Amino acid sequence: MTAISMLSLFLCACSGFFDKDNTPPPSPLINFKPGATVTQSYHVKTNSGVGSDYLKLGAAVTETLVYTADKKGDVTASNKLTGKKLWEVNIGVQISAGPAANDQIIVVGSRHGDVVALNPQDGSIRWQTKASSEILARPTIQNNIVLIKAIDGNLSAFDGNDGHALWHYQQTEPSLILRSSSSIQSQDDILIAGFANGNLTKLTLQNGSLQWQTSIAHPQGSFAIERMIDIDADPIISGQTVFAATYQGHIASLDLLTGREHWSHDLSSYTGMTADRQNIYVTDARSDVWAFDRENGAVRWRQDELSARNTTGPVSMGRFIVVGDAEGYLHWLNKDDGRMIARTRVDTSGILATPVIDNRILYVVTTNGHLATYTIR
Numbered sequence: 001m002t003a004i005s006m007l008s009l010f011l012c013a014c015s016g017f018f019d020k021d022n023t024p025p026p027s028p029l030i031n032f033k034p035g036a037t038v039t040q041s042y043h044v045k046t047n048s049g050v051g052s053d054y055l056k057l058g059a060a061v062t063e064t065l066v067y068t069a070d071k072k073g074d075v076t077a078s079n080k081l082t083g084k085k086l087w088e089v090n091i092g093v094q095i096s097a098g099p100a101a102n103d104q105i106i107v108v109g110s111r112h113g114d115v116v117a118l119n120p121q122d123g124s125i126r127w128q129t130k131a132s133s134e135i136l137a138r139p140t141i142q143n144n145i146v147l148i149k150a151i152d153g154n155l156s157a158f159d160g161n162d163g164h165a166l167w168h169y170q171q172t173e174p175s176l177i178l179r180s181s182s183s184i185q186s187q188d189d190i191l192i193a194g195f196a197n198g199n200l201t202k203l204t205l206q207n208g209s210l211q212w213q214t215s216i217a218h219p220q221g222s223f224a225i226e227r228m229i230d231i232d233a234d235p236i237i238s239g240q241t242v243f244a245a246t247y248q249g250h251i252a253s254l255d256l257l258t259g260r261e262h263w264s265h266d267l268s269s270y271t272g273m274t275a276d277r278q279n280i281y282v283t284d285a286r287s288d289v290w291a292f293d294r295e296n297g298a299v300r301w302r303q304d305e306l307s308a309r310n311t312t313g314p315v316s317m318g319r320f321i322v323v324g325d326a327e328g329y330l331h332w333l334n335k336d337d338g339r340m341i342a343r344t345r346v347d348t349s350g351i352l353a354t355p356v357i358d359n360r361i362l363y364v365v366t367t368n369g370h371l372a373t374y375t376i377r
Contacts, residue, residue, distance in 0.1 A: 026308045037377055046085065048368070058365050061363055062101050064079070065086070073090045073092055087122055100141050117146065117160070131148045132150045134151050140183055140186055154169070169193075169201075187237045198231065200235060200259075234273070236275050238294070241256060273313060279293060289303040306323070312353065319334070320342075346370065
């Protein structure tokens with residue numbers, strides 16, 4: 001039950017929240033000889049952040065701008081190179097997911113199922129509609145279609161121009177789930193979506209028809225809390241392979257065309273993954289970071305010196321893997337063996353949302369609404 005207790009406030013059910021906090025203390029930071037130099041480009045206050053709520057409101061980066069959002073409904077656009085704030089609007093809803101953005105549209109989701117699309121030029125509301133329930137998964141924008149996954153297992157597609165509904169797809173979710181949700185992954189005309197019941201699905205973008213469905217894990221145990229197998233780490237589409245991980249289940253490699261499993265490994269994760277040509281990297285529920293051979297699933301290395309630090313999902317930054325933690329630190333790990341290479345503290349608040357890499361620059365948002373960027377050499 002240790003991994004479950006580490007989630008603290010991050011469970012939700014139809015009856016409300018489980019808020020007994022018996023989280024183990026974070027592992028102390030170890031001393032190491034730095035192997036690279038980290039440089040901060042800027043550090044700015046963009047909004048009020050998420051406070052003590054477990055909401056992964058990260059950065060959305062486009063060609064020239066970076067967008068951030070807070071739980072009070074503020075959406076901010078800043079110059080991606082300087083951090084200078086260009087505009088800020090309050091949309092009048094409690095934001096719980098997003099932002100997602102491209103050069104034509106910005107999209108956020110709310111606690112009450114609101115889907116709000118904004119204009120990048122000034123933040124004015126372009127359209128607003130409703131999903132079936134609370135939205136915790138970051139929206140996805142593909143080919144001018146906005147894709148929303150609500151916590152009740154309903155996946156909805158909306159027209160990016162005016163927000164009218166295109167189609168819906170439904171999965172039946174358990175009564176007890178983690179207070180988190182994986183986003184929909186897209187590639188051309190296909191979608192990959194994971195659900196709290198442990199199912200991974202491939203759908204078509206245009207009409208939501210099911211191409212295949214695979215159970216990444218199966219519930220085990222007598223109690224509901226033991227049977228949780230949520231897919232809350234975002235799946236990855238990499239070439240013709242899909243990688244997915246569940247809480248209290250497995251990490252698995254599957255064929256994109258058929259859904260057939262190539263390999264799987266026992267693992268519990270709810271944060272995130274990233275992949276390169278050699279490996280798949282994942283943060284587990286204990287905050288350990290793993291590297292698996294992407295071809296056969298063999299363990300390349302495991303970094304356990306970040307245990308209980310509530311580590312984010314990893315991102316790939318050149319020769320390194322980067323993760324954030326609940327005390328506001330960023331950690332760079334060597335891709336070859338998982339060694340600590342560099343560390344910096346953004347601020348004293350935590351990092352919940354996985355950082356974003358764009359053009360070799362790392363963008364990170366803290367829980368108190370600070371946006372910072374870093375390079376490494």
